[in-house]
Amino acid sequence: MWRTAMARATGAIRLQLPEITTTPFHRYYSSSITSPSAVVNSMILRSLKEHYTEVSKMAPPPKVSPPEPFTVVKGALDSGGPVLTRVYGDEEIRLSVMRMINILPEVGPSEIDGDDEINQLFLHVDVSKPNKDYVLHFLCGLYPDAVGIHSVSLRHKLETSGLLEVPSKYNGPSFEALDDRMRDAFHGYIEERGINDGLFPFLQAWLYVKDHRGLMHWFKSVGTCVKKAN
Numbered sequence: 001m002w003r004t005a006m007a008r009a010t011g012a013i014r015l016q017l018p019e020i021t022t023t024p025f026h027r028y029y030s031s032s033i034t035s036p037s038a039v040v041n042s043m044i045l046r047s048l049k050e051h052y053t054e055v056s057k058m059a060p061p062p063k064v065s066p067p068e069p070f071t072v073v074k075g076a077l078d079s080g081g082p083v084l085t086r087v088y089g090d091e092e093i094r095l096s097v098m099r100m101i102n103i104l105p106e107v108g109p110s111e112i113d114g115d116d117e118i119n120q121l122f123l124h125v126d127v128s129k130p131n132k133d134y135v136l137h138f139l140c141g142l143y144p145d146a147v148g149i150h151s152v153s154l155r156h157k158l159e160t161s162g163l164l165e166v167p168s169k170y171n172g173p174s175f176e177a178l179d180d181r182m183r184d185a186f187h188g189y190i191e192e193r194g195i196n197d198g199l200f201p202f203l204q205a206w207l208y209v210k211d212h213r214g215l216m217h218w219f220k221s222v223g224t225c226v227k228k229a230n
Helices: 001-018 020-022 038-058 114-119 156-163 180-190 197-229
Strands: 084-088 090-100 119-126 134-143 146-156
Touching: 001 038, 038 114, 038 197, 084 197, 090 197, 119 146, 119 197, 134 197, 146 156
Parallel strands: none
Antiparallel strands: 084 090, 090 119, 119 134, 134 146
């Protein structure tokens, strides 16, 4: 939804530009004292304001609380880091989430089914213990009715601050290369720690709110930059 709104904003700006960009400036402005730059900036600002108002009126999703015992990481909405955390015995478990379109940037939006984009999330699960330099990292596909593991690896704690950093050491075999017994054991491991489809409603709503905040901030920031250029 937010990508559609942003596309409308940029599309609306483009639709207003052809007459100016295809008409010689000395003819278009022969009877006006307004500079070409000021006219273009004014058009951009007007379009940004219209779309900012449109997006601000969109109804937020129903408020959803994270399933216990997970809690929201402070400041998560304004960062790209972990969203949820919990303690399990002597372990700290931290969850980060992304949409499929964000983790597969080489795949165009037109190649992804609309339902897949909404109903498939990528979940990063970090399981760490005190006084240990490495964390056990799971990359999972999260759906409304299931969780599937894509990979299991060991990462240095410093590497877990970014979702897509290249690991600094051997990651182990691909998850599909493991036998059924070991794959089932890993699924049981994360299930014990509360990693299940019950996380989906909250994380989907959380991404919805985060995207809204990001788009509103984008409109305001671009508008501020254009104003400074005047």
